[in-house]
Amino acid sequence: MTKLLILAPLTLFATPVAAQVMNPTEYVTTAGASDLYERTSSQVVLETTTDPRVRSFAQMMIEHHTKSTADVKAAAAKARVPAPEPTLNSLQDELVSELRTEQGAARDAAYIAQQKESHQQALNVQKAYAAEGTVPALKAAARKIVPVVQSHIAMLMQM
Structure with a gap:
C-alpha cells in the first residue's frame, strides 16, 4: 500500500499543465482541489x-x-470567474483514505512523500497559470502563490 501512496500522487491533477493553458474556471477548480488536499x-x-517537524509542517500547510x-x-x-467550493478529485480522496490506514512513522513518511509530489504538481499549476493565464487577477494570485509553494518544497526536501 505504501508504494501506491508514493506513486499515486504522480497523477493528482488530470490536466497536463505543460500541454495546455487552463481556462480560468479550471485553474480555480484545480487550485482549490490542491489546497483542499x-x-x-x-x-x-x-x-x-x-514528530515535531511533521506536526509543525502540517499545521503550516x-x-x-x-x-x-x-x-x-x-x-x-x-474577475467574476465562478469559484465553486473546492472538492477533492477521486485520486486525492483515495490518497487521503490510504493515508488514514497508515499509523505512526509510516503515516508520517507517506504524508511527506505525498506532500513532495503534490507540491511539485501545485507549483506546476501555479507557474503555468502565472505565465499563461488569461485573467489578470488570477494570474496575480498565482504569481503570489508560487514562492509560497517553492518554500514548502524547500522545507520538504529537508525532511
Missing part, C-alpha cells in the same frame, strides 16, 4: 504524528493553503 492530508497526519484558497477565491470574485 493539502489541508485534509495535513489534518489526517496531525491526528497521530509525534493548513494555514498557508487556507490562505491561498482565499486569495484565489478573492481574485476569482474580482
Whole structure:
C-alpha cells in the first residue's frame, strides 16, 4: 500500500499543465482541489504524528493553503470567474483514505512523500497559470502563490 501512496500522487491533477493553458474556471477548480488536499492530508497526519517537524509542517500547510484558497477565491470574485467550493478529485480522496490506514512513522513518511509530489504538481499549476493565464487577477494570485509553494518544497526536501 505504501508504494501506491508514493506513486499515486504522480497523477493528482488530470490536466497536463505543460500541454495546455487552463481556462480560468479550471485553474480555480484545480487550485482549490490542491489546497483542499493539502489541508485534509495535513489534518489526517496531525491526528497521530509525534514528530515535531511533521506536526509543525502540517499545521503550516493548513494555514498557508487556507490562505491561498482565499486569495484565489478573492481574485476569482474580482474577475467574476465562478469559484465553486473546492472538492477533492477521486485520486486525492483515495490518497487521503490510504493515508488514514497508515499509523505512526509510516503515516508520517507517506504524508511527506505525498506532500513532495503534490507540491511539485501545485507549483506546476501555479507557474503555468502565472505565465499563461488569461485573467489578470488570477494570474496575480498565482504569481503570489508560487514562492509560497517553492518554500514548502524547500522545507520538504529537508525532511
